[in-house]
Amino acid sequence: MTISNVKELIFVFEQTGAKEFINSVLSTTNKEIVVVCANEEVSQRMSDQGDQWRTLGSYSQTDDANLQKAIEWMRAWPDKPVLNGKSFKELLVYEGVSIFWFLQTRFYLHRIRDLIILIECIKNVLDEEKPGKVWIKGSEEVRYIVSSLHGADNIAGFEQSEGEKNQSKVSYKSYQGYPTLKLLLLKILRGTFIARIRSRMGTKCKILVVTEVSNWRREFDYVLQRHETRDIFFHDIVKKLSSQGYDVAIVDFENRPSRLFKAYAMSKERNASFGAPVKPWEKYVNFEIVMRSKDARNKFASLWNQLRRSDDFQRSLTYGNVSIYELVRKDIGDLLRSLKAYAAVTLIEASKRILEMEKPDVVIMHDEYGALQLSLINAAREKGIPTVSIQHGLVSEEQISYVHEQQHISGERKELLFPIPDKMCVWSERAKQNLTEIAKFPLSVPIITGDPKTDLLPEAIKFFDYEKIMGKLGIPKGKKIIMFATENLPSIDERSIIVKNVFDAIKALPDCHMIVKMHPNETDVLFYERAANEAKFQNYSIIRDFSLYELLYISNLVILSYSTVAVEAMRMKKPVISLDLMHLHSNVSFIKNRKAIVISNSSDLLSAIEMCLANTDKVKEIVEKGKIFAEQELGVMDGKAAERIVKLILDLKSEKSPLEAARNIGSP
DSSP states (O other), rough: OOSSSSEEEEOOOOOOTTTHHHHHHHHHHEEEEEESSSSHHHHHHTGGGOOTTTEGGOOOOOHHHHHHHHHHHHGGGGGGGTTHHHHHHHTTTTEEEEEEHHHHHHHHIIIIHHHHHHHHHHHOOOOOOOOEEEEEEEHHHHHHHHHHHHHHHGGGEEOOOOOOOTTOOTTTTOOOOOHHHHHHHIIIIITTTTOSOOOOOSSEEEEEEOOOOEEEEEEETTTEEEEEEEEETTTHHHHHHHHHTOEEEEEEOOOOOOHHHHHHHHHHHHHHHHHHHHGGGGGOOHHHHHHHHHHHHHHHHHHHHHTTTHHHHHSEEEEEEEEOOOHHHHHHHHHHSSSHHHHHHHHHHHHHHHHHOOOOOOEEOOOOSSHHHHHHHHHHHHHTEEEEOOOOOOOOSSSGGGGGOOOHHHOOOGGGSSOOOEEEEEEEEHHHHHHHHHHHHOTEEEEEEEGGGGTTHHHHGGOOOHHHHHHHTTOTOOEEEEEOOOOOOOHHHHHHHHHHHHHHHHHTTTTEEEEEEEOOOOOOOHHHHHHHHHHTSSEEEEEESSOOOHHHHHHHHEEEESSSHHHHHHHOOOOOEEEEEESSOOTHHHTTTSSSESSSSSGHHHHHHHHHHTTTTTHHHHHHHHHHHHHHHHHOSSSOHHHHHHHHHHHHHHSOOOHHHTSSOOOO
8 A cells, every 4th residue: 555645644443532632643643534434423523623533434335235245245254164174164163063053143143244344344434545655543442453454564553442452242131140040030930930821732733833022013904903913924824724623832032131031920911922932942941951951061161261372263264465353353252152152052952852852843933043043953954844934124235144155055064054944934925035145045945925014904904993093093183104113123323323313303393293213123112212311202102002194094104124014115115214324225126126215424314304294206117116116025915824834734744745845836
């Protein structure tokens, strides 16, 4: 890289004290100064310093390429030799499956993805600006990366953020500390519960259903004209199986502390709704499993001590010209010591016991890459029990669990393979194509059934009434409705930036009312209330338990990041604004294909909202194209998805071959 002394560069990664830092730099040099802020939140809060300030993301014009580089690194690294000729994936094999598959999503989403994008963005800044000296406020990581790319001698000054010290990136939700005690407490609090309602013992095979409390929603049944709380994936499936005399057992998998007691409190209600016992997964954990998990944790600790001393391990952690070992070693250590790694072993052992105790003929689940689901798929494969999963979101490269090399799915070493179900019920031909091309699933695995969550919608939508819905929500008449669909974003910074900018933009529109539709996995209502107070914004409602489709029906506009709600909104001919303010989601299908109005600069948000509400010809064209795209992604709604899934389940236990069974389920 050619170094020129015509300008100097300041990276600002922390707002606190940044103005003083910049002024101190200005007092020491007469060179041209370029200020680059970490993100728009930092830039906005300091905007009075001048228009010349830029954000890190504004230098990157190749978001797709940056994300692809992160994905490619993540796919390759686990297979590199890191200790005694063995790969990280091999070193984590336990009972016929690699624990790596349980940890990869967190390591990728909470660390590698953002780190590689950061390296690429800094490289772009240095290539474009060609600074002589560089000053850094607030990030040791940036200092390290700049030193690697630009030379340590060219760093003129550095001031570290206090908040960055000892900050864990991948395990802030791992609930570290005393995992054995926590597991025993879970066993006592939930695992000792015995379901009060027993299923009708059928004379036919047993079907094991794996679900969780986030699937439990309160919705209005427009056909029966009453509210009903039900499992949006499995209610109709279980009812149809039970009505045909099949024995159904239901395992509740809940691992979020904020929802554990909710799941426990709702057990009686869920039992009654299903007409079958809902048993927490902890019920199958015994003392022997707890001790095995503890032994495994000790082995992980020993493995980590060996890895830290391995030259191969350190060499493997390199991206381009940057050795990222120092940046990620704490994160890997934290992840191996976390409750997530500990619980992976527990779930592997518990899954074997679940199958031994329940003796199912078929296992069906809504999430094929969750920890319990991976464990059950692996255990069922060993016992020859067929497994079925149901698509629960868009299939794209955004989700690292759907990005594989062929040898991850069909390689010779069975213990290193990513466990996949025998059949996956998907919404559409597009979803099937993505699974076979991106995830490398065999052609026989994805079966087009439609989405059981929408079986009620074709009839229900006939009864939707704008005035009644507005009345139920207590929203003043005459207001335009903007629905902000939140997400359980892995990046806390991104979550804060998006919420702040949405609230700031909509408060400028007094004739609008915003509905904050919280993601089912979110529980922190106060987070949004605090954001509203900071923005001095009052025209909003926070909604958790309400029909998504009713909310979409009354909405004039939907704003989100990358949620599947975008495609649901497009199907209902609503304009959608997708916020990608940190350039992290360009591989999501509707963002990549520009079927939503994609905002990557917050200064464009208000004008985009006004354009959508004005329903211009441009917006009408986008909405029409979005509807076509949504129908391709989501498939046909004919109210028969649950029926097809039940048929597939039963065909798997028939004398027909799986291929013949797939041909006879009657795809929509």
